[in-house]
Amino acid sequence: MKISINWLNDYVDLKNVSVSEIVDKLTYAGLEVEEVDDQSKKFENIIIGYVKEVKKHPNADKLSLCKVYDGKDDYSVVCGASNVAAGQKVAFAKVGAVIPNGGMKLEKVKIRGEFSFGMICSERELGLGDNHEGIMVLDPSLKEGVSFADALELNDTILEIAITPNRADALSHIGVARELSALFDLPLKYPDVNFKESGKKSKELASVEIKNSNNCPRYIGKVVSNVDVKESPNWLMKRLKSIGLRPINNVVDVTNYVLHEVGQPLHAFDLDNLGLRRIIVRDAGKDTKFITLDSKERKLQSNDLMICDANKPVAIAGVMGGENSEVTPATKNLLIESAYFNSSSIRRTSKNLGLSTDASYRFERGTDHEITKWAARRAAQLIQATTSSGIIAKGEIDAYPKRITKKKVSLRYSRIEKILGYKINNSTVKKILAKLGFEIKSTTKEKLTVMLPTYRHDIEREIDLIEEVARIYGYNKIPEVSKISVTLEEKVDHSAFNDNVREFLNSLGFYEIITNSLLSEDIVSRFGSAINLINPQSNEMSHLRTSLIPGLLTSISNNIKVNEKDLQLFEVGKIFEKVVTTKINDFKDFKESEHLLLALTGNRIRTEWFEKDSPFDVYDLTGFVESFMAKILAGNTINLKSKEESESKFDYAFNINCENQIIGSGGKLKKEYCTLFDIDQDVYMIQIDLSVLKKINVSKKIFNELLKFPKVYRDVAFVLDVDVTSDQVIHIIKEATTNLLHNIKLFDIFQSESLGKGKKSLAFQLEFFNSNRTLTEEEVEKDFRNAIKAVEKIFNAQLRGS
């Protein structure tokens, strides 16, 4: 919202306060000033000049050579305007000035052989209007040499203030002035709206009937007759322009002016276009269409509140007037509407229509039902002042079916201290509240009771008053504590597990990524039953992700595009799946689970002096799973089980099992998924459901005695059929041996024609020990022979090298 400091001065005298103090105080009090626009800066180095003489330019027909006096010196200036003449007072931009419209910086220039030390400006060049027919000729009484901004009172400062949704009362100049009066302890003055009324009574000229008093508790109508609709006087246009509004005509401008003055939206009807000169406030009902004054047809809902005449709707209450009753240059008689509407009703209508106006913005935040009469009188007063012949009808029509009672709230001084941790003087408390318009009804030693002003809808309770006191007193004056007590309740850390996951993966060389949870339907539906947004930004982001895979593949794809092809990435994040086919009505209807996805792609090593290119393969993947799981599950063993590939997104698909539960799966991502993301290199992935992994009981770590007796090792190599897995052999060896055998390590795989077709050799190292004694040669030898026999028998294997 734009606020003019010159305008504020009408209500609170800020002559002795600097702009930066105003900005600071307002900001600290919660009216955040986002921008400060010092208008006079635009006119720096532009002064009032006196044109002493005008000669024809010796080398150009359409140019003149002028002598401009700035009160001290004469300047030679080339001017192209035909209306320049000796004796004029003009806006003279000196060398160094920046032309407000266009931003050109003036320098000494030679134009057709003659020097020009500045420029005489047109209205358009000064950014003050559209006129560029000639230079702007100023009031001859202005004194040369004075700054142009001061001379024309263009020295205003415009503040852009962000008003929080609770502060409807501050959405006007008087609202902001009221804050300032409290902040600087200055008196607040309202314009006087007592004036002579000479016409008939408003009541005799029009009537108002409220049919829905819930949504329209009060409606003031005031008649002004015999007006002439024309351009507004300069002062009014200047004020509106200063806050970015476009002047239209005196009637519309006055209603806008009063809105920005006091925050009450007004509407002026052409009284002669109102059927039976009657206003009826009712629900739209059967009326479904309405043309607003911007000539657009609006679709109405039956409960939208409408302002109607005897026959038809003439305005959408609180939002926008209708074309059919608009004020036109031919309008003679006006009915000024100053109403109080239910904020929820206006908000609903404004939302339904997708139409937000200065009026609806204020009504939906809550206006002041007590200012309605004042605002109507203020508008009548100003309209009369802007026309030569306006006649203000006597009194107002005040339709106010149900009186709104004012509320009282008590404030305990002790409570202020309890909340703030700081004692504010009782008299200061009283003063702050009084300045903000709270009428103090009674005071005791312990508390005071105030009547709430009707413009403060945000104040209902004691705590609200405490905030008012604190923010005007100044948050920065409330001292910070220098020590706190630490309570000793149980400390919980929901994030610790995932933090460990991240750290283990980092130590294995993985980088963490974070990707968008919103994806297209096409993508998410490939991975599960997706949940859609009812108001997405775009089709690319219309659904919640059902898997972390698409996000990670997008990242891989983008990296490959910038030639980063060797990647070890992971993401920890939530995925969402619908578990019902109907609409989501309950938390049970969908599943939100936390997943981990990690991926390898490209090379483990890009050729180095000690090794050649070495691409990642599935054993890197299983190796990472094993290392990671060993750490995260400390003690619990996992196993990888091959999985039916046709059902999986992976080739070489496997499940990760622990305690008979599947906690994840992985493999080499199938080509079709890679292609979908423009990736033409292998991607190995593991996805783990962290919510399942988290729940696995990790046995408490207990110290294991270090082995005191020697270990005995035996190596053996078998020639086997190629399709025998290492795990199968290990299993048989275990079965054939005693508990002296503790570890079996596969240390060599060899495949060659020399072994025979379809054969391979697997070599194992067997580790034997007993933690209580030294082993004898015989017992080890016995186990070893049993192992060999069993493998030979079961797999029809041959001992290699025998």
Added chain:
Amino acid sequence: MIDKINETRKSFDEDLSKIENLTSLEDLRIKFLGRKGLVSQLFESLKDVPKEDKPKVGQALNQLKIHTQSKFDELKEKLEKGQKSSEEFVDLTLPGRKRVIGSKHILTQTLDEIKDIFRGLGFSVYEGPELESDYYNFEALNFAPDHPARDMQDTFFVTDKFLLRTHTSPVQIRLMKEKKPPLRAIMPGKVFRNEAISAKSYCLFHQVEGLYVDTDVTFAELKGTLVAFVKQFFGQDIKYRFRASFFPFTEPSAEMDIWWEPKGKQGRWMEILGCGMVDPNVLVNVGIDPEKYTGYAFGMGIERTAMRKYGIDDIRILFDNDKRFLTQF
């Protein structure tokens, strides 16, 4: 015999002088010092020496043995040393065999730092769902239905009653419903806003919520705690200010700004967090007596904080996951 000994010594010295490497030295050892070498043979033949000559010959033999052995050892050591220097020449300018240590995303790292500071102040860490109900995200937090305050947070809806949480504040409600005061916790997580993606905003970001509810929690303590936080996070010299603001779930409400002066640019105040005293309506909604208990709450955006700290000016780069970016942190 003595001549033989001298001859052997002479031939040993001669052979030794020709030796250039360890292999030929080994041959020399076998020839003279081996089990069946020339020196051993001489010792063998000592038994045939007449008794009276034995001491003399024996002494000469011993001297030969000492001489050959020590000369051999000497040369062996010399050769070994020489070999080391040529075989084990190390070019330290070669790149070593590196092992990559990955890293957490910069947002996680920033959050870690924030968590560390608050854990040190006695805060627990709680998390909650991202797909929330209107009740937890708005209603219980004192956002009246139909109130313009709801416009402060552009919301992605899944149905009219379910939505992507717009802030981490619903976790406050969940926590207060689950446990009784004293409650002191931070609640980090992902939140969503229906805002167009640009350098300044993204459709999702991360927040940390803070909550402390007990019998004597005050605004002065809120200020003290947050000041301690920003000083620890941004540096002890950080300039800050508190100004009044509005959130439906706190009263009084404030925003905290820090003074920000990027290199070569003009300094300005920048909002880093919102905070306030927990609104009594919120306490009533979760069944806590607001006369007995008071509380404070705060919330800050992690992206904003990280961008400030590391001088990042486009939020989108955080979600591009470009390796050249990831490996910088």
